[in-house]
Amino acid sequence: MDLLRYQGIERQKEPAVPSVIVIGGGISGLAAARALNDASFKVILLESRQRLGGRIHTDYTFGCPVDMGASWLHGVCNENPLAPLICSLGLKLYRTSGDNSVLYDHDLESYTLFDMDGRKVPQEMVVAVGDVFKRILKETEKVRDGHSKDMSVHQAISIVLERHPELRQEGLAYEVMQWYICRMEAWFAADADMISLKCWDQEHVLLGGHGLMVKGYDPIIKELAKDIDVRLNHRVTKISQEYNKVVVDIEDGMSLVADAALVTVPLGVLKGNLIQFEPKLPEWKVAAISEIGVGNENKIALLFDRVFWPNVELLGIVAPTSYSCGYFLNLHKATGNPVLVYMAAGRFADDLEKFSDEYAANFVMLQLKKMFPDASDPVQYLVSHWGTDRDSLGCYSYDPVGMAGDLYQKLKAPFGNLFFGGEAVSEEHSGSVHGAYASGIMAARNCESHLLQRLGNFKRRLH
Incomplete structure (x- = not known):
């Protein structure tokens, strides 16, 4: 009892x-x-x-940390919820952009662009086309205000160019424009014809720009x-x-x-x-x-025995379509490790996953050797598969049309x-x-x- x-x-x-x-x-x-x-x-x-x-997913196969998934802290400021944890652990960040970067992880000055034949694009053209692209995006706001029904960013850009033929680009400048669209698509991990005009610029971006986790x-x-x-x-x-x-x-x-x-x-x-x-x-x-969209972005990380590329943060490839454009993140500038990371988004990221890792690495090396004929072969490479990985089936969410x-x-x-x-x-x-x-x-x-x-x-x- x-x-x-x-x-x-x-x-x-x-x-x-x-x-x-x-x-x-x-x-x-x-x-x-x-x-x-x-x-x-x-x-x-x-x-x-x-x-x-x-x-x-921070991979250590190369003997140094390489983030094959998320890499950036978006909003390097005290208001970021992760700031106290980052500070308490004493983790360093490499800032790649200023406060005004809404669509891109990098400031313009950190780019070096090449055409498909490996010729360097004049920096004056890169800057000038970038300014035109900003004007085009600004004009899409008027398109949005004038249409009650949602449409894609791609369709809105087409309407803007019909209204303002002076903003159209030709030749190499047109290819640079496609590269800017490619970078925009990377932000959403989706193609421009999938991204909602109503929502694309409504995200609340914290101050402080973007920083790579070293x-x-x-x-x-x-x-x-x-x-x-x-x-x-x-x-x-x-x-x-x-x-x-x-x-x-x-x-x-x-x-x-x-x-x-x-x-x-x-x-x-x-x-x-x-x-x-x-x-x-x-x-x-x-x-x-x-109804919420899930985009895809994949990385092909390449480890080299020597650095043969310029000391810039981003190496870009311009092309006649945004699908064919590409870019390499230079981790050597941020971390001191001889690593380049090629990034592909949207349908191109999906298509890359249909091939073997060896094919993907060879594909990006062909582009790199056009830019730098003396490029050495990679010592090792890593390839992500976020779209077909059954534990993710995509990269991150975005707002689709409608x-x-x-x-x-x-x-x-x-x-x-x-x-x-x-x-x-x-x-x-x-x-x-x-x-x-x-x-x-x-x-x-x-x-x-x-x-x-x-x-x-x-x-x-x-x-």
Whole structure:
């Protein structure tokens, strides 16, 4: 017999510690797990890959850090949610642009452009065409204001050039214009005929310009993962809500039960219906998943035994179409390592994934050797496959033509005991690392508030 009850004293039952399963080990899931763990919740983080980071992937194959996924901090300022963590870890950034860079990761002065035959484009032409492109984009605002129905940025540019034939470019200048469009497409990881005119310039870009993480993003991933119960190689196949609990089924047949779950898998995975939900997600949630766009951008990193290229941040290739344009990021200038990273976005990124890694590396080397006939062959190379990787199925989200304005809120909204994070739910900072990080923190707070209200307060651990 319970002695306290026998003596007439009612035992105070301590509320159980709330439990949460975080699905997805990218920076959003790690931020959420970190916040819930610090709030004394019982947290398990499930990651389908054999590594953490998700679409952040710092590769050390070359003997130095190379980010094959996210590379930049967009908004080098104290207002950036990642600023305290970056400062506490003493991580260095290499700034590649000033405050006025909305569409590009680099300032104009850091470019050297070449044509398809390897001839250098005069810098005066690069500057002049860049100014014309800015005027064209400014004129697209008038096109947007004059049309109630949304259209693509590509269509709007065509209308502007019909209205203002003096802005048309010919010959080499036309190819430089295509390169600027290529760089714009890289910002969204989608082609210009897919990007919404209504939304393309509505993103809130933090001040401070853009900065490369010199040591890569891996130190941040490692810091966030400290003391978290991480389960790698745990691919989630089904999430069920039963009797105020969440049951998460793993591919190997195991199941885990918790009071709530926080879903931070990439939008491409949700679009691919790789996770079954029971009950099924409501139509408004399914519509958000379906209608928000997911772009693709891939990298081909090349390690050399010597530096044979100029000391600029970006080497560009101009061409008759934006699809055929390209550019190399010079990591040697930023990190001191003899590495060039070729970047491809949109349909071109999709097409590159159809070929072998060897073919992709040879393809970009052909372009490099036209620019620099004395170029040496790479010692090693790395190729990303974000579009076909079943754990991502794309790179990051963008606003396609005709997208409704409330879809981000619907994607972010909880459904029962399920909460959602990730870069795609960050309405003002989608596609960015800090947006993904902040969305994880916010989802964790919403989950915490929900569970405390439902389960009552509990005794928190002392830290």
